[in-house]
Amino acid sequence: MLFEKYSPKFIEDMIGNSSAFQKLKKNLNTAGTFTILCGPTGSGKSSAVRLIAQELKAEITEHNPSEQSDQMKFLEKSSIQTSLFYQKKIILIEDGDSINSLRGLPNIVDICNYPVVLTCTDIYSNKIRNLKSDVIKLQKPRWDSVAKFLLRVCEKEKIPYENAAVTQIARMCNGDIRAALMDLEILSDNITLQTVSTLGNRTIQNNIFETLRTLFGTKNFSNASLSIDSCDKSIDEVLHWFSSNIPYKDNELVQAYDHISKADIFSSRIIRNQSWSLQKHVKNHLIAASVSGIETGFMRHRHP
Secondary structure: OHHHHOOOOOHHHOOOOHHHHHHHHHHHOOOOOEEEEEOOOOOOHHHHHHHHHHHOOEEEEEEOHHHOOOHHHHHHHHHHOOOOOOOEEEEEEOOHHHOOOOOOHHHHHHHOOOOEEEEEOOOOOHHHHOOOOEEEEOOOOOHHHHHHHHHHHHHHHOOOEOHHHHHHHHHHOOOOHHHHHHHHHHOOOOEOHHHHHOOOOOOOOEOHHHHHHHHHHOOOHHHHHHHHHHEOOOHHHHHHHHHHOOOOOOOHHHHHHHHHHHHHHHHHHHHHHOOHHHHHHHHHHHHHHHOOOOOOOOOOOOOO
């Protein structure tokens, strides 16, 4: 398969995030460090840790929440166990978002003599954001970088292609190299715009900051609606983030908060009466607040 054949063999083979990977390498080469590696699905979080461990000739102890019933007990045991061949050792905790509780993690990190790295997709979740650590954020590879990589693969594999079609695959994959290579393999007989169209439109999820940029920048009802639907957070979470980031100025605030308060009322009724049919009203009032004329210019959005 193309994904297996073209998976990175060295950290330098990873697309994008070179400065972040260099910082991660430094941390993983230092005993007792605790790093939170945050990034969207497909950005190479776990792969980067494994490649760096390979380069450092370090043993890696991986912890996946789906495989352990008592996560903290397992981690505590791993943190004090000596490497089998007295090598360097790295503890990798995958999918921190999925672990039920991270309450005991700081104590484990304090007694651990090995570098510990926790991967997650949402650094702002309540159980992760208060952990004291060195945070390294990975970004999705740019579509043009992905396109160049895919073109090289097509040339090496002698796959017939149209430039525009490969570019379209790179845009559709939303930074997920694995997905792009899978699409390339599916269409490997002949990659044209017509064959790419048979893949269908992949639903792209936006993170909350991308959603906020749209909501505070658009005056178009459809754009605001699409942004909310594409967000990786629930409608209630989007409402909370939006209301917490409204700038404290201008007369439009009154109108915006009027819609937000009404959306909040509907949200409370949904929870109290389990009347999920009312959720459309939460969304409609949030959209109305978005297009109510709030002028923000550039602003740095913050966690509620």
